[in-house]
Amino acid sequence: MRMFLVAIVVIAGVATGASMVLDHFQRPASVAFATDGARIDPPE
Amino acid sequence: MFKFQIVKRLLLAAALSFSVHAVMAQPAAAPASVRQEAPVSGFNPDAVEVHQDDLLANQRLITGRITLPDTRARTLIQPDGRMWRDYQRSVVPWIAAVLVLGTLAALALFYAIKGRIMIEGGRGLATILRFSSFERFMHWLTAASWCVLALSGLNMVAGRFVLLPLLGNDNFSALSRLLKPAHNFVAFPFMLGVLLMFLVWLRANIPNQVDVNWFKSGGGFLDGSHPPAGKFNGGQKMVFWVVVLAGAAMSATGLSLMFPFAVTNIFGMQIIQVIHGGIALLMIAMMLSHIYIGSVGMEGAFDAMNSGDVDLTWAKDHHSLWVAEELAKAEKPQPSAAE
Numbered sequence: 311m312r313m314f315l316v317a318i319v320v321i322a323g324v325a326t327g328a329s330m331v332l333d334h335f336q337r338p339a340s341v342a343f344a345t346d347g348a349r350i351d352p353p354e
Numbered sequence: 355m356f357k358f359q360i361v362k363r364l365l366l367a368a369a370l371s372f373s374v375h376a377v378m379a380q381p382a383a384a385p386a387s388v389r390q391e392a393p394v395s396g397f398n399p400d401a402v403e404v405h406q407d408d409l410l411a412n413q414r415l416i417t418g419r420i421t422l423p424d425t426r427a428r429t430l431i432q433p434d435g436r437m438w439r440d441y442q443r444s445v446v447p448w449i450a451a452v453l454v455l456g457t458l459a460a461l462a463l464f465y466a467i468k469g470r471i472m473i474e475g476g477r478g479l480a481t482i483l484r485f486s487s488f489e490r491f492m493h494w495l496t497a498a499s500w501c502v503l504a505l506s507g508l509n510m511v512a513g514r515f516v517l518l519p520l521l522g523n524d525n526f527s528a529l530s531r532l533l534k535p536a537h538n539f540v541a542f543p544f545m546l547g548v549l550l551m552f553l554v555w556l557r558a559n560i561p562n563q564v565d566v567n568w569f570k571s572g573g574g575f576l577d578g579s580h581p582p583a584g585k586f587n588g589g590q591k592m593v594f595w596v597v598v599l600a601g602a603a604m605s606a607t608g609l610s611l612m613f614p615f616a617v618t619n620i621f622g623m624q625i626i627q628v629i630h631g632g633i634a635l636l637m638i639a640m641m642l643s644h645i646y647i648g649s650v651g652m653e654g655a656f657d658a659m660n661s662g663d664v665d666l667t668w669a670k671d672h673h674s675l676w677v678a679e680e681l682a683k684a685e686k687p688q689p690s691a692a693e
Contacts, residue, residue: 313494314490321498324542328541332612
């Protein structure tokens with residue numbers, strides 16, 4: 311099961327890395343759909 | 355004469371004023387002729403009398419006028435989206451239930467009838483390395499990330515019917531808010547795993563006549579025989595190609611959904627989502643069978659992905675051609691360094 315545990319660690323690492331990279335492309339709705347005339351409160 | 359001219363102009367002005375007021379004072383309810391003069395599309399959204407059913411049936415997008423730079427924001431209603439939503443909420447959960455529960459029921463029935471497939475003659479002392487550490491790593495990388503994707507995907511499809519009554523609103527909401535980003539982010543290790551498996555196992559998974567014969571004999575599942583097979587038998591090769599091809603399709607459709615409107619419009623995204631979900635459900639059903647036969651369904655099979663060493667008798671039973679190749683390699687004299 312050693313390889314299974316190694317895979318779990320790698321999954322966590324790659325997923326975390328992916329989330330950091332995606333943050334550069336994706337914005338929360340409160341930012342993406344806000345305009346000069348319309349502000350959207352961020353989710354609590 | 356001059357006075358007559360003034361009176362004439364005043365009368366003309368009064369007449370024009372009256373006619374303008376008469377036009378502006380039309381009643382709010384338009385006559386039936388307004389709808390009959392509608393455009394060829396069959397519907398005129400500017401008509402005074404608007405029927406919702408006609409509007410939803412005839413318009414791909416119901417839009418308004420906006421000043422925002424993003425023109426997509428002018429869409430008020432996308433009628434096709436209602437059909438897509440109804441399909442997601444009322445049809446897909448049933449498809450998921452039939453595929454997942456049906457597969458589990460079929461496997462349980464198979465287990466009840468045939469029992470666990472045992473190693474003929476029992477386990478021996480000799481073992482043979484079936485999968486290297488790296489092969490087991492990439493298998494678990496794909497399998498574990500797939501489990502997260504499958505469970506989080508099933509939560510999107512049927513969570514509101516299965517988990518919401520059990521967990522309550524707050525807990526279900528918290529769980530779903532956790533699983534949604536997990537679905538997005540864990541997709542990347544899954545894609546990495548599929549790519550690695552494709553590269554490492556492609557050569558061993560090219561179909562040949564041995565696989566045809568393996569399928570002709572039903573893999574030996576029904577009559578208890580052991581048809582010859584290489585490193586991967588026909589069934590395993592089928593699983594490999596399903597994982598590779600379905601994984602590639604899931605990856606492409608999933609990435610396009612991860613970046614909304616980057617590839618296609620809202621209608622295209624709905625089609626892609628239906629394809630994504632449909633392939634996922636078929637894949638889940640197939641993987642349940644793979645998990646069954648690799649664990650409780652067959653004695654000795656799990657060792658291949660656990661320690662990597664399998665019982666030699668088991669290997670001779672299920673992968674006789676591969677064992678013969680491996681033993682021939684082991685018996686072949688290794689060239690010395692001097693040579």
